[in-house]
Amino acid sequence: MRFLLRALLAVGLPVVLVAAWWFGSAGSQDFYWPSLSTIVDAFGRTWTGAMFTEQVFPSLWRLLVGYLLAVVVGVALGVLIGTFRSVRSLLEPVLEFLRAFPPPVLVPAAILLSGIGDRTKILVIVFGCVWPVLLNTIEGVRGRDEVLSDTCRTYRVTGLLRLRHLVLRAASPQIVTGARQALPLAIILMVISEMMAANEGLGFTVLQFQRGFQIPEMWSGVLLLGVIGIVLSLLFRVAERSLLGWYHGQRAGQREW
Amino acid sequence: MLEVRNLHKVYDGHGRRVTAVGDLTFTVPEGQFACVVGPSGCGKTTLLRVLAGLLPATSGEVSVRGTPVTAPPKDLAVVFQEYGRSLFPWLRVRANVELPLKAAGMGRAERRKLADEALAAVGLSDVDNAYPWQLSGGMQQRVAIARAIAYQPKVLLMDEPFAAVDAQTRADLEDLIRAVWQRLGVTLLFVTHDIDEAVYLGQRVIVLSASPTTVAEDLAIDLPATRDQLTTRSDARFTELRGQVYARIQKVKAPASEGAPA
Ligand SMILES: Nc1ncnc2c1ncn2[C@@H]1O[C@H](COP(=O)(O)OP(=O)(O)O)[C@@H](O)[C@H]1O
Ligand SMILES: [Mg+2]
Numbered sequence: 001m002r003f004l005l006r007a008l009l010a011v012g013l014p015v016v017l018v019a020a021w022w023f024g025s026a027g028s029q030d031f032y033w034p035s036l037s038t039i040v041d042a043f044g045r046t047w048t049g050a051m052f053t054e055q056v057f058p059s060l061w062r063l064l065v066g067y068l069l070a071v072v073v074g075v076a077l078g079v080l081i082g083t084f085r086s087v088r089s090l091l092e093p094v095l096e097f098l099r100a101f102p103p104p105v106l107v108p109a110a111i112l113l114s115g116i117g118d119r120t121k122i123l124v125i126v127f128g129c130v131w132p133v134l135l136n137t138i139e140g141v142r143g144r145d146e147v148l149s150d151t152c153r154t155y156r157v158t159g160l161l162r163l164r165h166l167v168l169r170a171a172s173p174q175i176v177t178g179a180r181q182a183l184p185l186a187i188i189l190m191v192i193s194e195m196m197a198a199n200e201g202l203g204f205t206v207l208q209f210q211r212g213f214q215i216p217e218m219w220s221g222v223l224l225l226g227v228i229g230i231v232l233s234l235l236f237r238v239a240e241r242s243l244l245g246w247y248h249g250q251r252a253g254q255r256e257w
Numbered sequence: 258m259l260e261v262r263n264l265h266k267v268y269d270g271h272g273r274r275v276t277a278v279g280d281l282t283f284t285v286p287e288g289q290f291a292c293v294v295g296p297s298g299c300g301k302t303t304l305l306r307v308l309a310g311l312l313p314a315t316s317g318e319v320s321v322r323g324t325p326v327t328a329p330p331k332d333l334a335v336v337f338q339e340y341g342r343s344l345f346p347w348l349r350v351r352a353n354v355e356l357p358l359k360a361a362g363m364g365r366a367e368r369r370k371l372a373d374e375a376l377a378a379v380g381l382s383d384v385d386n387a388y389p390w391q392l393s394g395g396m397q398q399r400v401a402i403a404r405a406i407a408y409q410p411k412v413l414l415m416d417e418p419f420a421a422v423d424a425q426t427r428a429d430l431e432d433l434i435r436a437v438w439q440r441l442g443v444t445l446l447f448v449t450h451d452i453d454e455a456v457y458l459g460q461r462v463i464v465l466s467a468s469p470t471t472v473a474e475d476l477a478i479d480l481p482a483t484r485d486q487l488t489t490r491s492d493a494r495f496t497e498l499r500g501q502v503y504a505r506i507q508k509v510k511a512p513a514s515e516g517a518p519a
Contacts, residue, residue, distance in 0.1 A: 147342040150311050154335045155357035155408060165356060169347045246347040250390040 033217045039223060042216035047224055051205075056224070059190055059202040062118055066125025067186040071179050074130045078137025078175075079167055088138075095134070103128030103189055107196045121193040121201075128189045129182035136178030140171025173247050176240050183236060187229055259285040259308060259412065259446060263317035266303050277303040279469025281317070285461075290438050290445045292455035294502065295465030300449045302338060304470075305414050308446070311333050321412055334410035338417045340401040342390040350376070351385040354404045375407035379433060395426035402430075406437055413443045417450065428486050433459055435484060452506065456480075456499045457489060464502060466509040474505040 018036075025035040034042075047056060081088045103124055111118045144166070152158070152166050168175075194203030208219035241248075266278040278300040285291045295301050306312040307319055310329040321330040331490035337343040344353050354372040365372075376382050379399040398418060405413055415434070419427045435458060438445050444494050449455050455462045456478055478498055480489060489495055 082430075145342050147337055147339045148345065150306075150309075150337065151343045151345075153311060153329050154309055154333070155360065155404075156329065156331075157356055157360040159361050161356075165345065165348065169345070173348075246388055246390075249388060250346050253390050 014190075015168065032215055034219065038216045038218045042245055043220035043223060046217050049202035055200055055205045056202055058118075058200055059194065060122050060228070062201075063125065063186055063190045066122040066190070067129055067182065068127045069122065070182060070186070071133050071175075074133025074178065074182075075137050075168070077130075078134045079141055079163070079171070081134075082138040082141025082171070083167070099131050103129075104192050106198070107193055111197045114223050116197040116199070120197060121190070124193045125186050125189045131184050132185070133175065133178040136174040136181075137171055140174030141167060143174070144170040173244060178243055180236060180240075183232060184229065187225065187232070191225065234246035258287045258322055259444060260318070260320045261304070261308070262319070263314045264304065264307060264314055264319060266300065266307060266312070267315045273343055278307075279466075280471050281465075283285075283463055283472055283475065285442055285444055285446060287322075288442050289461060290306060290447065290459050291461045292459035293446060293463045293465060294450060294452055294455045294506070295470070295508070296467050297450055299465050299467050300470045301450075301465065302416055303431075305416050305446070305448060307336065309333060309414055319335060329453045330412070332341070332409075332411040334408045334413050336401050336407040336413070336415040337403050340398045340418065341389070341394065343401055344397060344404075346388065346390055347461055348388075349385070350381065350387050350389065350392075350400050353381070353389065353400060354385075354407050357404065357408050358469060371407045371409070372403075375403040378406055378437065379403045395422040395430070398430065399433075402433070402437070406441070409441070410443060413441075413445045414436075415445070415447045415460050417448055419454070420450070425512050427454075432484075432486065436460065439482075452502045453490070456495060456502060457484060458488075462498075464505050473509040474502065476505075 008253035022036045025033065026037065028035040028038075077091075082093055106127060107120075107124055110123055114120045114123070148166060148170060152162050157165065190201075191203035191206075195207050198204040202221065202225065206218055206225075209215075209218035209221060261281050261283050262279040264278055266276075268275040268277055281304065293301055303312065307314050308321065308326065310326045310333075310423055319326045323331055324330060345356070348356065351372055354375055355368045358368040358371060372385070373382070376385055379402050380398050381396065381403060384392060384396065389400060398421075402418070411515070418434075419430050420508065422430065431454065434445075434447070437443075447458060448453075449458075459478050461478055462474075462476045464476070465471070466473040476498065480492065480494060480498070
């Protein structure tokens with residue numbers, strides 16, 4: 001019963017909003033604001049078959065590669081910086097400087113240096129997404145409970161075993177927080193990099209539709225981006241649940257006391 | 258064997274100097290069960306951390322089984338005062354117990370066997386699949402003890418392990434520790450602030466003074482080796498010994514409280 005109520009609450013507002021859009025826009029004659037039914041109609045026509053494999057799939061691929069690379073690089077750097085004070089004092093000023101750049105600014109320069117291929121776009125995604133992962137990882141590594149570190153020292157848990165069972169696991173709640181913050185950034189940067197420098201991809205296609213006055217198609221692309229965002233964040237939630245089961249269980253237990 | 262010679266420890270940092278241990282000297286022979294009692298804040302945890310190689314001494318020497326301590330010694334296990342925080346919350350009970358064995362390069366079958374035995378010894382065979390935070394404080398403490406047992410140490414250090422568990426659990430754990438000590442033949446240094454507990458458990462009680470810490474009394478406990486919560490605690494000799502320790506502690510407290518503001 002409570003589950004049903006919660007499900008209703010969660011789905012309720014989106015349903016109302018979509019319904020409002022659907023009925024509010026029904027029979028719209030405005031060229032730039034077509035009705036939702038027109039958009040949905042365009043969606044079905046536009047994003048299937050070759051369009052999906054040639055425009056959507058490469059975008060998703062770059063998104064995935066860029067995002068995962070950012071997480072790996074962010075965690076690796078974060079563990080190094082969080083563990084060794086010398087690395088921290090060495091890298092911190094440089095990182096502060098680099099972090100100040102808004103990633104889209106780098107797109108033109110990146111194009112000059114490495115063209116408009118996948119590499120440029122993936123680099124832009126990595127560059128934008130690495131920061132939240134990096135900063136949160138550092139915090140997680142540094143904030144580790146000392147009793148656990150002492151336990152590892154006493155029982156001679158060292159090397160890779162220590163990295164896996166102590167360093168990464170202890171920082172994992174923060175790492176996940178950083179990765180969650182990076183996810184929408186990755187989508188934004190994927191679209192932006194494709195709008196600025198591409199001859200294929202989702203962002204590029206949406207822009208082409210807009211320039212070609214294919215307005216329903218353009219809106220359907222926007223809709224698709226929204227759906228991608230929702231699906232990815234749901235996938236993220238599933239991954240988080242299995243990764244951080246212990247963390248949420250522990251916190252739920254503490255709240256009961 | 259544990260040797261502590263003129264141990265002196267000063268914490269110095271954040272503009273504050275705290276002398277945690279003044280001048281400590283004592284030796285615990287191989288296989289002895291020694292209890293250390295002292296008022297809160299007298300440096301018991303500090304002493305243990307220096308012995309465990311987790312903290313450098315400011316001056317003086319500490320050696321474990323003949324080797325000066327510069328890093329965590331081999332064959333030494335610690336049950337920490339914050340036992341709950343010393344268990345890995347992301348590992349199940351069995352994995353917590355097995356991790357040090359894995360680090361030692363032990364094979365899966367042998368790890369399993371040792372962990373099973375250790376968990377059985379502390380009466381936790383049925384929760385090996387639980388996470389530590391799903392257990393009560395007393396059970397968590399027993400997991401920490403099981404981990405130490407499975408490690409098969411030659412020296413075991415325990416820091417106020419029963420301070421936070423209820424009376425019944427505490428009595429059970431005390432007997433458990435006696436049994437473990439008798440079975441493994443480890444050298445056991447047991448820190449507590451509870452005089453009764455120290456006298457009941459140990460072959461010897463080392464009483465520490467308040468800061469600056471020194472050994473105020475070093476008392477052999479000549480109670481029979483088989484101890485029992487009921488008979489031992491009502492034994493006349495037990496009462497006498499705990500009276501001696503208590504009187505000694507009152508005496509070492511007195512000079513400190515004279516100077517303190519009321
Ligand atoms: N990391 C530390 N930094 C500074 N002072 C400390 C630190 N740890 C303990 N102390 C101080 O050292 C003294 C002894 O502490 P501790 O060894 O924990 O005593 P006990 O375990 O007997 O209660 C206390 O006055 C405490 O405040
Ligand atoms: Mg203490």
